[in-house]
Amino acid sequence: MTQSAEPVRRGRGRRPTDQVRREVLQAAGELLLAEGMGGFTIEKVAALAGASRVTLHKWWPSKGALALAGYFSVVGHTLAFPDTGDIATDLTAQIRAFVHLMRDTRAGHVIPELIGQAQTDAELSAAYRERYSAPRRALAVEALERAKQRGQVRADVDSEVVVDQLWGACYHRLLIPDLPLTDEFAEALVANLLTGIGRP
Amino acid sequence: MTQSAEPVRRGRGRRPTDQVRREVLQAAGELLLAEGMGGFTIEKVAALAGASRVTLHKWWPSKGALALAGYFSVVGHTLAFPDTGDIATDLTAQIRAFVHLMRDTRAGHVIPELIGQAQTDAELSAAYRERYSAPRRALAVEALERAKQRGQVRADVDSEVVVDQLWGACYHRLLIPDLPLTDEFAEALVANLLTGIGRP
DNA sequence: CCTCAAGTGAACACACTGTCCATATATTTC
């Protein structure tokens, strides 16, 4: 969108706060997508944005918090959950979309690295739960509750647990890649849960 | 077991290789359990073990690889999967044990941090899969295959997917702590999968 | 126009990494 990958030199003196904020987030997002958390440093972001490291430290409490903010500023999430009236169809579609996103886009590298960084970065951990995972959990839980009212899911089932058994299973293969994320995997997740794996 | 938390000074000259190796791993494990990955550095391990940093770099290709090796040298894993003949009982027992381990011991802090570090440490990632996750997956898959032969699980079910829906769900709550790991959670995981969540 | 808030550059101490030596000692070989 703007210039990028070019270290910027600027004169001394104050600049408009909003402009600095925007340019820093833009630079952070671009650097994160380009190099991943391995090459992501506050120093590089500052150089890329032509801003002072002092300013960055002032606004973002940690490297991870800056990275997450940069990610959001570059990747505009839509956050929609289709409702066809059939929970199996909706869950499968949503999980297939998630699998596709993680397998075929930069998000598949960046999201695991952010979760990884969050394990030793309390600020990032809190921000990630609040701004990323919690809203997405909520959408899925709502869809499951609607399915309960339609009689497609038993009323005594804990929807939160189901979320962990669907998306959590995907994150498992994403973070500990013993096995790959595939479309068949996405379909099997839904089928196993709805039908059950036990003999009747 | 031996001395610990005390930086060691030693004279110049070669020492027996096995002894150095043991002391380094011991120090690495203790430091990891004491401070977590946040405070875990090669330099500290070297100082604690009274060894040279050069030696550490020679044997372990990355900070994460050293940490994992240290973890194994301090925490002696048993790696058993009981077989009572009832898959529901066995799975519940095993997952409850896992939940307990992660909730009530240092492993609950160290394992997530190792997985987190593995996202930007290829050496650790490979070592973790090979030495930790793969063997544990295999045990669970074997148990599920036995259950299939007993007629307790449908033959067309992919056991690997089931593993992700049980343990992966736990790792999800461990790595992204929106919700806590509880005994009820462990039981719900098994019940949901065996019975199914759909209306008959 | 004047004051205050805020970004900027420069410099600093600090920690960790990764690497280079020369030296000293253990291990192996003869």
Added chain:
DNA sequence: GAAATATATGGACAGTGTGTTCACTTGAGG
């Protein structure tokens, strides 16, 4: 047992990133 080899050691080095302090300069609001 002595020589040859292998390997750990201390010390030093440059490179990078962090976090902070300081004086300076400029934008924004009254």
